[in-house]
Amino acid sequence: MAAAVEHIREVEAVAMGRASSRDPFVVQSWLRCLNEHRLDPARACEAVILSESELRTHRQQSEELIRIARSGLEGLYAQMAGQNYVLLLGDRSGVAVEFLGDPNFDHRLRKAGLYLGAEWSEPRAGTCAIGACIATGAPLTIHQTDHFDVTHTPLSCTAAPIYDARGDLAAVLDISLLSSPITKASQNLALHMVAATVRRIELANLMAQTRHEWVLRFARSPDFLDVDPEAAISLDGSGRVIGMTHGGAQILARAAGLSWRRPDLLIGQPLGRFLDLGVDDLGELTRQRPTRDRLVVARDGDRLFAHAIEPQLRPARRPPPPAGPAADALARLGGGDPRMAALREKAAKLAPTPLPILIQGETGTGKEFLARALHEASGRRGAFVAVNCAAIPEGLIEAELFGHAAGAFTGAAPRGRKGLIEEAAGGTLFLDEIGDMPLALQARLLRVLSEGEVMPVGATRPRPIDARVISATHRDLPARVAGGELREDLYYRLSAAVLSLPPLRERQDFDWLVDRLLAGRGRLSPGARAALHARRWPGNLRELGNALAVAAALCDGELIERSDLPEEPGRARAGCGEAEALRAVLARCRGNVSEAARQLKVDRTTVHRRMRRLGVAAH
Missing domain, CATH: 1.10.10 (Arc Repressor Mutant, subunit A)
Structure with missing residues (x-):
């Protein structure tokens, strides 16, 4: 109790302008907590764990990054084994979307907020490693009483930011301890290891996104150039910068006398602006030459060793029909129904193309399931980002879809925010209930489709975007076009190809669907199966899945009787x-x-x- 009172007094002293021995970034965070976030150091702030549905949304938006980062996270966790560290991957809003920790301490970790779904943004949790890292953009340690809130002062947390290939903050890697030695210096090695892991994750992400472009990797020592480079950039065929790791951004910014915090001033610029090097010189920097001979000089005089990786050749013709997991994704669409078999064959041909696809079907027929199957079968490496156009409030949908520049409006993120369309770069943007998109935004979406670029709210320059668009609706879109509720030009842009899902009551593979949805949870008696066949299923697959889940929960043993089924709506x-x-x-x-x-x-x-x-x- 006395320690808590002492901590509160120290925070109050900082608020009054008194000098502090804390690291400057800790003091600045305390001041933000007091002055911007209006937090009270005397009021304990318990850890916030998101609901399963909220967490699912955050994880879906970070799906591709989680996949790329997972091997790095597991490697770091193995290195820290036996030291009781917990690893969290926080998204750009501070929510832990991936977690590695000792399951024996689950209860204590969840209570402390060191758990999947915990929100560690600064406005919510006060000074903490993830929140401060998001605010500063730099690796740091928030050790014990560095935390603003007394609830978190037993913890020691070390975090480093992960930047995407365009230089925007994408996530934060954090390793934390429930308890640790008193001295903050005890976490110096942890800080080094987290920063090194982040560097490798960013490099893996850049390599995955730019396989068909030149990649230039850098190191201060020729001995580490080919095995553990410090930074990298990617270049298009004309030698312009199209991607970079955070280390790469810092090299380019220093060379041109710019700030790495303005990646928009780096992307799109010719290589010669930063290095005494042109695109025609890249062939001299491949592994055909010894590493010590691959020395380049930056415009500020910095000397670096470089390794140029040639672009992978693009396939000369359309890829063959999907196999393996992609084929499995499409196979899960049906089990013998002729209409679904025809749809599956059509989907397999459309999946590898960039054509926009419109999925039509009643509510609950599985439109998002089909969209995800198309994404899995497409071979695209980016994320699948789902947007329900009817669920986002009209006042927020513009900023959610297109993002916003720094200071674009009251409450905007200080460094701006990437929109959901940009989150789908290299992947698939799924626009559910497209018929309910506000008319004012339809023209902006049309520009994304026709020009391949997105203009964030408040920005002055568009950003190129490569995302495959799949939309879905249960509405009669031609009727909405005729009624002036949907732009005709947008409708034709979205419906280059149309896939129509039949309602459940018309499907001939009903029993296959029932058995698939019920797998491992029980079996139906003949009477229960007959009762299911007799229903009309206005809610389609969603209603059927719910009915089977209820019946499986109510039945005694494994056999589901007719009486276990929930009542049919309206009866x-x-x-x-x-x-x-x-x-x-x-x-x-x-x-x-x-x-x-x-x-x-x-x-x-x-x-x-x-x-x-x-x-x-x-x-």
Whole structure:
């Protein structure tokens, strides 16, 4: 208690302008917590863990980065084994989207917020490693009482930022301890290891995104150039910068006397602006020459060893039909229905192309499932980013889709924010319920489709974007075009190819779908299966999945009876009939449940369960 009071007094002293022995970035973070975020150091702030649905959204948006980063995270965790470290990968909003830790400490880690789904943004958690890293853009350690909130002062957290290939903050890698030695210097090695892991993750990300372009890697020592480079940039065929690691951005910025915090001033510039080197010289920097002979000089006089990696050749013709996981993704679409088989064949041909695809179908027919299968079969390396155009408030959808520049509006992120369209770069942008997109934004989306570029809110220059667009709707889009609610030119841009999903009531593979949705959770009695066939399923696959999940939870053992199925919407009276029938049997048996079970040809526990569910007494 005394330590907490002392900590609060120190924070208050900093607020009054008194000198502090803390690192400057800690003091600056405390001041932001007080003055910008309006946090109170005397008010404990418990860890915030997002709901499963919220976490799922964050993980989907970081899907490709998580995939690329996973081997680096696992390698770092193995290096720190036995030292009780927890690894968190936080997205750009501070939410932990990946987690590695000792499961024996799950309860303590969750309580401390060192857990999957924890939010460590500075406005929410106060001074912390992930939040401060997002604010400063630099690797750092927030050790024990460096934390603003007394709830977190036992922790020691070290984090480093991960930048995407365009120089924007994409994520933060954090390693933390529930308890640690008193001295902050004890975490110096941790800081070095986190920074090294981040450097390798950024390099892997750059290499994955620019396989068909020149990549130039740098090191101060020729001995490490080919095995562990410090930085890298990617170049198009004309020698202009199209991507970079954070180290690469720093080299370019120093060479031109610019700030690495303005990546827009680096991307698109010719290589010769930064190095005494042209695109025609890159062939002299490949592995055909010894590393010590591959010395380049930057415009500021910096001397570096460089390794040029030639572009991989693009396929000369359209790739063959997908195999392996991609084929499996499309195979999961149906199990013998002729219409679904034709749709699957059409989807397999369309998946590798860049053509925009419109998916039509009633609510619950599996439009997003089909969109994800198309993405998996496309071979695109970027993320699958789903946007529900009907779910985002109209006042927010523009900034959510297109992002915003720094200071674009009140409450905007200080360094700006990338929109969901840019998040889908190199991957697939899935626009669900496209028929509900506000008319004012349709022209901006049309520009993205026709020009291949996106203009963030408040920005003065567009950014090139390469994202495959798949849209979906349950509405009659031609009717909305006729009614002036959807631009005709946008409709034709979105519907280069159309895939129509049949409703569940018309599918001939109903039993295959039931068995697939129920796999491992039980089996249906003939009566229960017949009851499912008799329904009309207005909610389609979503309604069927929910009904089977409820039945599996209610059944005794593995066999699902007709009585285990939830009532069909709009037929509540059927439950009353069941209850009356059960009361009649019990009355005939004078309340003897065992005799009632024999007459109903079920076991005694089933009768008791039906009585509880229907509110029927034994007498």
